[in-house]
Amino acid sequence: MRNIIIAGVILVSGITQAQFVKEKSINVQIGYGLSIPYNSMDTIGDDGFYAQGELVLKITSWFQLRPYAGVVFTNSNGTTLGGKPTNELAESNAFLLGGKFRLRAPIPYVAPYVELGIGTSVGKFQTKTFFDNVTSKGFIYHIPFSIGLELGKNNNVDIGLTYYAQPQIRQFVGAFAFGLSFPLD
Template sequence: MRKALILLTIILTSSLVQAQFIKEKAINAQIGYGLSAPNNSVDEVVDSGYFAQGELVLKVASWIQIRPYLGFILTNSGGEDLDGNPTDEKAVVKAALLGGKLRLRAPIPYVAPYIEVGIGASIGKFETFTYYDDINKGGIIYHIPFSLGLELGRDNNVDLGLSYYFQPSVEQFAGAFAVGITFPLKN
């Protein structure tokens, strides 16, 4: 599974960069407030931290983009649930993120809503401790990225969104509230 994901990412990034159906290229840099939570939590635990990501934006049409990405997310357990009560449950992630996403967007000036979905790999350390799960795993796992957001500005070069990375093999998801800026590349 690991080798297949790495091979798929290499093929996508190397062949699509020179593909003739790519209209424009850009770089998107995002930074934000990172979150992680277990899938099966009784106490509604959300651990917080940091998130950063870079994407190569390959514009196919005004409404569709292919986005290979590389980033990281670091979260730590605060030992409290959402109500501020102490809890032993946690979902901690310290990982690099690598993969590809497909963005569908409404090509509207100044405020363009979008949705993204894709496949990728998380490389790092994952801890999920709930009443149902006790997982402490390191290495490479797959994840499914999903994002919702808005592209803002005259050229839609400011990105404001919610990004989630569902990690089924460690029974948790990581995510972020992130702000990004897109820089066009010359052809």
């Protein structure tokens, strides 16, 4: 795993020096973390926190590469969305690391976007439903996906739903997030 992380750092370093990168910036996001089991939409691990930092590599006005690192902490409170007690739970306490790409409509003031990528989560995870009972510690892979809007004259404010599918533990984890971008050039 250490070799994969080193290769990723070298790749990102090479990409950031490449001439096809038009602009570079840092995006910082914070949000309310949630975890949702695949087989139960009635149980959600809330009482959560999400924070992430991204290196934004603008290739064109509509395409960006985004290596990221972040954290998510969720905790099931033992109740359903309606407030009824349940034995089901979905919890994740993890460090997130990976890369994704963003396709965006290059519109000033309100630019919708969609993201997709691949990454790893490192931490402690638990999913308990009628169909699944999974507990894991350590490394698992995840698939990040997001939809949202970039706001402002320079599209430097970001609001969106950002989630990570974690097939090994049978849950989604993510947040309704708010972010700000800071140019590096």
